[in-house]
Amino acid sequence: MKNILNMIVHTIVCTLAGVFFILLCMYHSSCHITPEGIKLVSDGITSVKIKEYSIDEGLIQVWFSKKVEPESVFAVESDETCTSIENFLNHEKKMDVDCSASNDNSLRFTVRDKTQIGKTYDLFACVKDTSGNTLSFTIPFYGENRNFPVMVISEVSDFYSRKDGICEYIELYAVTSGNLFGLELISASDDRHFALPCAEVRKGDYVIVHLRSESESCISETGDNLSLSRTKGSVNGVRDIWIDNDQSVLNSTAEILMLKNKARSVVTDCVMYCRQDYALENEKWKSEKLCEASEICLDYGLWHGEGKPSDAVYSMKRKTTSYISRTNIKYLNGNSGVKNSRDNWIGTAKSKTTPGGPNMW
Known part of the structure; x- marks a missing residue:
């Protein structure tokens, strides 16, 4: 009798353990964490997981936990109504996407159709593993900019007065023509990043x-009208x-x-001042962030010394305000190859600042 009871208890324990295992697998396969930016739109349970992804000049590459093959792939302009598989599959304007597999369990997606610079799109993909499990997901991306201008920092003011309606600014000079989208300014002291718009x-x-x-009235002038902004300082x-x-x-x-091409992960210009x-x-x-930034500028060969x-560059000997101007703009001649150093900059007085025009000293 005792052996029979032991067998019954053993059977119950094994059964409960099996149920727990199944539930655990269901939880981990359907609720796994995905890289930031990816949105899962799968309806069912899948054992496929997304490990990471990258976007580089129009190429989107996604790494999976196992080998997969694409079942459905396309792109659409971002739309708030696209929240389910049905919404994406029934979208009226789908863009063709080429897809190829790599040996490292990744898929490479390339949008065939031309995208508009700065506009937001969604890549939709449904993939299947060797066991027939499927995973549907979307990845947001921006229209690619293939025409970056060569820009340099030409003047800086950290003066701020709420009473007078004057704020800090960084002036940029276009050495060549192009579109600003994908460029960003970085202030290293507080690691602030300021993205530039599509213009x-x-x-x-x-x-x-x-x-x-x-x-x-602080209106960014991204189009042809350069008289929209009426705020003081414009x-x-x-x-x-x-x-x-x-x-x-x-x-x-x-x-x-620092001026950085975020799309290509390259710092293109910088200025150091104190x-x-x-x-x-x-x-x-004195700060680790400034030390790291100075090393980056030296690694890219952007600053002499x-x-x-x-x-x-030494700012003017004031307690709180500094204005600095670049002195070699006229020598750039279509490229930014002129050596940048403290010798090419000067601390100047407020009366000598020229936002939006050639620097004067």
Whole structure:
């Protein structure tokens, strides 16, 4: 009798363990964490997992937990109504996408149709593993910019006065023509990133990037009309870009600014500046973020010297305000190959700043 009871208990335990195992597998296969940006739209249970993905100049590559093959792949313009498989499959305007498999359990997707720079799209894909399990997902991406201009930082002001309606700005100069979408400015002291909008610029244009926008009249001029912005600090006839920000930016004591092509993960220009007393008192940058930024600028060959505060541009000897201007703009001649260093910059007075125009000293 005792043996029979033991067998019954053993059978019940094994059965419960099996049920628990099945439920555990169902939970982990249907609720797994996916890389940021990917949205699962599968209706059923799948054992396929997405490990990671990358987007590089129109090529979207996705790595899976096992080998898969595509069942359905296309792209559409982003639409808030597309929240299910049916919405995507019934979309009226599908864009053709080429798909190829690699040996590392990844699929490579390339949109055949031309996309508009800066517009948001969704890649839809349904994939199947060797056991017949399927996974449907979407990945958002932007219309590709293949015409980046060569831009350089030409003037910086960290002056801010709410009373006078004046804010910090970074002036850019277009060495060549192109579209700004995919470029971003970085202030290293606080690791703030300021994305530039989709806007065409011509060789010789100036762009004023205002780092705060505190009123409705702060209108970014992304089209042909360069007289839309009427806020104080705007320059009529020059492209004004307003960053959606109301916080303090730019460190007036020590700062490194970088211009980065985010789409290609390349830093293309920089400027290092600090107060003269800061450089005299500190052989190295006091913050880790500034040290990292100086190394990046040196690695890309963008700044002459050892990247120390003593190699930086000295701002004017004021307590809180610094204005610096680049002096070699007219020598660039279609490329940014002219050496950039403290010798090409000067700390200047507020009366000598020229946002939107040639620098004067």
